[in-house]
Amino acid sequence: MAIQVPIKVFRYRPGTAPHFERYQVTVPDDATVIDVIEGVWAEHDRNFMFRHACHHASCGTCAVRLNGYERLPCIVPVTEALAGRQELVVEPLRNFPLVGDLVVDVAGFFQKQAASGLVITRAAEATLSGQPFAHSELFSQAGALEERAYNRFENCIECGICISACPTMAATDKFWGPAALAGIRRATLTTGDCQEKAALLALADSEQGVWRCHSAFECTESCPQDVDPGGAIMSLRREIVGRKVKHLFGAG
Amino acid sequence: MAAPHVIVIGAGSTGAATAHDLALRGLRVTVLERGEIANCTTGRNHCLLHSGGRYCVKDQESAIECIDENLILRRIMPDAMELNGGLFVALNEADLAFREKFIEGCEQCHIPYREVPVKRALEMEPFLNPGLLAAVQVPDGVFEPFRFCLAFLATARHNGAVVRTYTEVTELARAGQFITGVKVLDHRTGKTQEIGADLVVNATGPWAGRIAEMGGVEVPVAPTAGVMVTVDQRLCNLVINRMDKPADGDIVVPQRLTSIIGTTSWAILDPDQIEIPKAHIEKMIQKGRELIPAIQRRVTRGVGAAARPLIRKANTDEREVSRTFECFDHQRDGVDGFVTISGGKTTTARAMAEKAADVVCAKLGQRAECATRTTPLLSYRLFYN
Ligand SMILES: Cc1cc2nc3c(=O)[nH]c(=O)nc-3n(C[C@H](O)[C@H](O)[C@H](O)COP(=O)(O)OP(=O)(O)OC[C@H]3O[C@@H](n4cnc5c(N)ncnc54)[C@H](O)[C@@H]3O)c2cc1C
Ligand code: SF4
Numbered sequence: 001m002a003i004q005v006p007i008k009v010f011r012y013r014p015g016t017a018p019h020f021e022r023y024q025v026t027v028p029d030d031a032t033v034i035d036v037i038e039g040v041w042a043e044h045d046r047n048f049m050f051r052h053a054c055h056h057a058s059c060g061t062c063a064v065r066l067n068g069y070e071r072l073p074c075i076v077p078v079t080e081a082l083a084g085r086q087e088l089v090v091e092p093l094r095n096f097p098l099v100g101d102l103v104v105d106v107a108g109f110f111q112k113q114a115a116s117g118l119v120i121t122r123a124a125e126a127t128l129s130g131q132p133f134a135h136s137e138l139f140s141q142a143g144a145l146e147e148r149a150y151n152r153f154e155n156c157i158e159c160g161i162c163i164s165a166c167p168t169m170a171a172t173d174k175f176w177g178p179a180a181l182a183g184i185r186r187a188t189l190t191t192g193d194c195q196e197k198a199a200l201l202a203l204a205d206s207e208q209g210v211w212r213c214h215s216a217f218e219c220t221e222s223c224p225q226d227v228d229p230g231g232a233i234m235s236l237r238r239e240i241v242g243r244k245v246k247h248l249f250g251a252g
Numbered sequence: 253m254a255a256p257h258v259i260v261i262g263a264g265s266t267g268a269a270t271a272h273d274l275a276l277r278g279l280r281v282t283v284l285e286r287g288e289i290a291n292c293t294t295g296r297n298h299c300l301l302h303s304g305g306r307y308c309v310k311d312q313e314s315a316i317e318c319i320d321e322n323l324i325l326r327r328i329m330p331d332a333m334e335l336n337g338g339l340f341v342a343l344n345e346a347d348l349a350f351r352e353k354f355i356e357g358c359e360q361c362h363i364p365y366r367e368v369p370v371k372r373a374l375e376m377e378p379f380l381n382p383g384l385l386a387a388v389q390v391p392d393g394v395f396e397p398f399r400f401c402l403a404f405l406a407t408a409r410h411n412g413a414v415v416r417t418y419t420e421v422t423e424l425a426r427a428g429q430f431i432t433g434v435k436v437l438d439h440r441t442g443k444t445q446e447i448g449a450d451l452v453v454n455a456t457g458p459w460a461g462r463i464a465e466m467g468g469v470e471v472p473v474a475p476t477a478g479v480m481v482t483v484d485q486r487l488c489n490l491v492i493n494r495m496d497k498p499a500d501g502d503i504v505v506p507q508r509l510t511s512i513i514g515t516t517s518w519a520i521l522d523p524d525q526i527e528i529p530k531a532h533i534e535k536m537i538q539k540g541r542e543l544i545p546a547i548q549r550r551v552t553r554g555v556g557a558a559a560r561p562l563i564r565k566a567n568t569d570e571r572e573v574s575r576t577f578e579c580f581d582h583q584r585d586g587v588d589g590f591v592t593i594s595g596g597k598t599t600t601a602r603a604m605a606e607k608a609a610d611v612v613c614a615k616l617g618q619r620a621e622c623a624t625r626t627t628p629l630l631s632y633r634l635f636y637n
Pocket of ligand 2: 155159162182
């Protein structure tokens with residue numbers, strides 16, 4: 001069944017005043033909010049700017065503020081987003097420079113993401129939905145069989161939702177931010193190299209690091225991928241303090 | 253003398269890889285994309301780094317392209333892929349009868365494979381249909397399409413290419429029989445602008461026909477849609493394929509904590525307006541469950557569709573159309589300075605780019621060999637540096 005969805009969207013171009021515009025978009029009743037956003041472009045205004053790619057929460061491009069909260073519109077059903085409301089309200093993420101309409105400039109964010117050097121694949125955990133799986137013989141880069149752990153992509157999809165939700169990011173840009181710190185934390189867990197680990201912890205301990213966080217945990221609350229950046233920041237703090245204490249007593 | 257300037261229209265996998273190849277050969281490159289990187293077919297595909305197994309019986313030309321490129325991409329793009337391999341599983345007598353042809357196909361297409369005993373397959377993949385009769389492992393993989401394109405474009409930018417997103421080509425500029433550039437609408441500013449070029453490459457996938465039309469030529473690209481359904485559970489580590497010739501709903505691709513079931517195939521007219529038939533979603537779940545019974549409708553996380561840019565041949569059934577690619581030098585249609593590269597797959601994007609860049613360089617008198625087979629790509633994140 002097709003339904004009519006009223007949507008109020010943020011419109012903006014450099015040099016003009018930001019404002020909202022209202023549209024009606026027709027989508028199937030099992031559509032998600034990204035279909036409605038795309039419908040604004042397809043049915044009403046081919047100049048409308050928004051980001052999207054995968055439509056299954058893997059690319060991280062489509063994040064917006066939906067009805068006042070950071071969401072990935074590709075995985076929010078329209079019916080859920082409309083429940084108890086007259087219309088959908090869609091705005092760009094906060095704490096990023098605006099480019100146009102729903103599009104924000106993610107360059108600075110990705111530069112920070114690069115700081116940890118964390119590669120986006122990691123060894124898959126020893127269990128899959130609770131069930132153990134056997135060791136693996138996989139094809140190597142040259143196509144020969146070799147024994148190696150299964151790998152998988154990191155949970156963080158670099159969507160920027162935690163940046164938008166973070167009160168510290170709202171106050172200062174001089175903060176690595178939740179996602180990069182979560183990346184630094186993951187990198188400290190995966191590296192076997194002591195020096196590299198020390199360098200990562202020094203990054204986390206720097207002026208832009210974990211001490212800027214106000215422990216609001218908005219990041220953990222809003223992250224669509226259960227990355228728990230807030231928890232990662234707390235772990236980094238404990239590790240940094242632990243090392244300093246050890247050092248103080250001459251054991252470091 | 254400044255190097256010739258080439259405009260590449262489209263920043264899906266084809267345009268991204270083409271920009272990289274051309275920049276590496278010393279050309280000045282500008283990429284024009286009407287939306288976000290990978291916002292169309294590439295962004296919404298099945299994420300399968302093909303081993304070629306899927307095509308090794310019916311379409312060996314594609315299968316060989318796939319395995320060759322698979323082995324190259326593993327080396328040049330290590331950070332945007334899960335290299336876990338794939339299993340082809342036989343679930344009934346008909347599948348079992350296909351096994352011999354499948355193995356023969358793997359051998360003919362030099363696809364590495366190994367037969368996996370049923371018991372072992374179930375140890376590797378505990379959620380697999382326990383009634384399976386045979387399993388063969390091949391080097392399939394999983395990529396992340398957006399970052400796949402970013403990696404090519406990061407490297408292209410590093411070599412001097414300019415990438416402009418939200419910049420839509422509205423017209424091709426023409427002087428006599430030559431295409432001399434493009435007219436664009438920059439959505440960021442609302443302004444139109446003319447950009448001159450020594451050559452224009454049309455890498456717009458299922459839109460290739462539209463851009464070709466702007467140049468007054470035709471390309472036989474038939475947009476053919478397909479649906480993918482993502483469920484919110486990772487139920488396999490390897491890609492699980494049905495051991496049969498390609499059909500609807502015969503692959504489950506794991507990605508992060510999800511599994512993506514695909515796909516279907518139907519011809520469409522406008523790739524901007526794909527209506528997903530509800531029956532296709534149900535079919536994905538139902539066919540997916542044959543492979544992995546734990547797949548459930550209630551945990552559907554996302555449903556997406558995209559349009560393949562298939563090259564139309566005399567044959568009409570879209571499942572039978574070869575998945576290979578083609579490069580059209582429109583000089584043969586009486587229009588010079590204009591090249592279309594279409595068809596193919598994301599897996600074969602680098603090879604498509606090589607073919608297109610060979611044609612472009614020959615036309616522009618740029619003497620440079622293709623170096624993309626051995627040049628490692630930069631991290632996708634550096635696209636934003
Ligand atoms: C359902 C489905 C599943 C698939 N699964 C796989 C798979 O698992 N593995 C695999 O390897 N391949 C797969 N493919 C094939 C693969 O996705 C495509 O072959 C490939 O993505 C095509 O890339 P492209 O760059 O040619 O086209 P696109 O990705 O569509 O890129 C074309 C670009 O051109 C842009 N454009 C269009 N018009 C203009 C204009 N006027 N101005 C500026 N820009 C413009 C568009 O915005 C778009 O970004 C699948 C395809 C489909 C449909
Ligand atoms: S940590 Fe979570 S919210 Fe932040 S960028 Fe990564 S996935 Fe998005």
